[in-house]
Amino acid sequence: MSVRTIGVVMNGVTGRMGYRQHLVRSVLAINEQGGVTLSDGDRVKLRPVLVGRSAGKLADIAARHAIPDFTTDLDAALADDDNLIYFDAQVTSARVKAVLKAIEAGKHIYAEKPTAESAQEALALAEAATAKGVKNGVVQDKLFLPGLLKLKRLIDGGFFGRILSVRGEFGYWVFEGDWQEAQRPSWNYRGEDGGGIVLDMFPHWHYVLENLFGRVESVYARAVTHIPSRVDEQGVTYQATADDAAYGVFELEGGVIAQINSSWTVRVNRDELVEFQVDGTHGSAVAGLRNCRVQHRSATPKPVWNPDLPVTARFRDDWQEVPDNMEFDNGFKIQWEAFVRHVLEDAPFPNDFASGARGVQLAELGLRSSAEGRRIEVPQL
Numbered sequence: 459m460s461v462r463t464i465g466v467v468m469n470g471v472t473g474r475m476g477y478r479q480h481l482v483r484s485v486l487a488i489n490e491q492g493g494v495t496l497s498d499g500d501r502v503k504l505r506p507v508l509v510g511r512s513a514g515k516l517a518d519i520a521a522r523h524a525i526p527d528f529t530t531d532l533d534a535a536l537a538d539d540d541n542l543i544y545f546d547a548q549v550t551s552a553r554v555k556a557v558l559k560a561i562e563a564g565k566h567i568y569a570e571k572p573t574a575e576s577a578q579e580a581l582a583l584a585e586a587a588t589a590k591g592v593k594n595g596v597v598q599d600k601l602f603l604p605g606l607l608k609l610k611r612l613i614d615g616g617f618f619g620r621i622l623s624v625r626g627e628f629g630y631w632v633f634e635g636d637w638q639e640a641q642r643p644s645w646n647y648r649g650e651d652g653g654g655i656v657l658d659m660f661p662h663w664h665y666v667l668e669n670l671f672g673r674v675e676s677v678y679a680r681a682v683t684h685i686p687s688r689v690d691e692q693g694v695t696y697q698a699t700a701d702d703a704a705y706g707v708f709e710l711e712g713g714v715i716a717q718i719n720s721s722w723t724v725r726v727n728r729d730e731l732v733e734f735q736v737d738g739t740h741g742s743a744v745a746g747l748r749n750c751r752v753q754h755r756s757a758t759p760k761p762v763w764n765p766d767l768p769v770t771a772r773f774r775d776d777w778q779e780v781p782d783n784m785e786f787d788n789g790f791k792i793q794w795e796a797f798v799r800h801v802l803e804d805a806p807f808p809n810d811f812a813s814g815a816r817g818v819q820l821a822e823l824g825l826r827s828s829a830e831g832r833r834i835e836v837p838q839l
């Protein structure tokens with residue numbers, strides 16, 4: 459068994475996702491466990507090269523984690539042949555330019571979602587990567603959440619019979635920033651900076667729906683800006699020009715209807731920040747980030763509508779918890795390991811730029827549906 463090290467250029471590591479999920483919980487965690495194991499037993503460690511706009515912030519992170527390489531010069535990092543992979547977790551609006559540069563430099567590319575702000579640009583990235591012959595992948599972390607893995611297990615095991623519908627509820631209250639600091643970056647609420655909950659969340663819903671239930675054939679969505687002004691990181695009031703809630707209906711191949719509410723303006727009265735209820739002829743399930751509860755047709759109560767009587771049934775008690783049956787690792791880390799194997803030994807990696815582009819396409823069509831007030835068919839890209 460041999461151990462080798464490859465360089466990974468990481469752009470946007472001062473951000474929420476870049477730092478916590480990708481640098482600390484994925485790349486550094488992989489090295490701590492001894493690297494990524496390849497099919498022949500060899501191991502690969504990752505040498506992060508931190509890239510960003512602020513040398514000071516990069517130096518802080520580098521010192522905190524004893525990382526020798528950091529620079530504000532993306533071109534220099536890309537020019538180094540030892541750096542095989544370029545990873546991008548910058549703000550969405552900065553992604554396309556940097557990724558195109560990295561493709562041109564012959565790097566294999568792994569990027570946060572959405573891969574671009576428009577379907578046309580997202581598709582252009584996929585085409586550029588294919589033309590250059592570089593591997594490409596997009597973060598689709600929700601597929602690796604324990605709750606959704608359990609849901610997938612139920613689908614694969616035939617639990618549902620014929621699936622009829624999916625109802626997703628995502629969201630939480632994001633503070634306006636005046637009397638309590640906002641817990642999301644202000645660019646999320648400015649359309650001109652790549653913000654908006656549709657562009658943020660519809661790419662997630664797309665790969666979840668496509669992978670678990672079938673191709674998304676049409677979308678009807680209403681995107682709104684409920685909170686018109688917010689206060690930014692500097693304490694300055696700004697106009698919220700992007701949608702902060704979206705109410706969507708998606709029709710899937712095979713006739714499954716999915717309804718998903720996405721909102722940064724909702725107070726949580728659920729067990730988890732996202733939950734999907736799936737109803738099928740033989741059973742139903744409610745899956746969250748970690749947990750999944752089921753009710754089989756044989757254990758389904760028979761409620762009778764009578765508003766004159768108080769409700770005595772405790773409906774939630776009639777559901778059963780799906781056991782873990784396995785250890786769940788961090789989803790971002792699992793996907794990093796899969797991408798490294800994809801780059802080094804051509805292992806399958808279905809979460810490519812083409813699938814990322816389909817996610818951006820759904821966001822774009824969702825926004826168009828909202829603007830035009832109509833249901834829109836999703837053409838095959």
Ligand SMILES: NC(=O)c1ccc[n+]([C@@H]2O[C@H](COP(=O)([O-])OP(=O)(O)OC[C@H]3O[C@@H](n4cnc5c(N)ncnc54)[C@H](O)[C@@H]3O)[C@@H](O)[C@H]2O)c1
Binds near residue numbers: 472550572
């Ligand atoms: N997979 C997920 O679950 C998930 C969750 C949240 C965000 N994201 C995606 O990750 C990306 C980063 O989101 P985040 O929440 O970490 O954002 P963030 O604001 O916390 O971080 C953004 C990063 O981009 C850098 N940056 C580069 N150019 C910039 C510019 N012109 N203006 C401002 N910052 C610039 C910042 O310095 C910072 O490192 C986004 O594309 C977002 O859609 C993914």
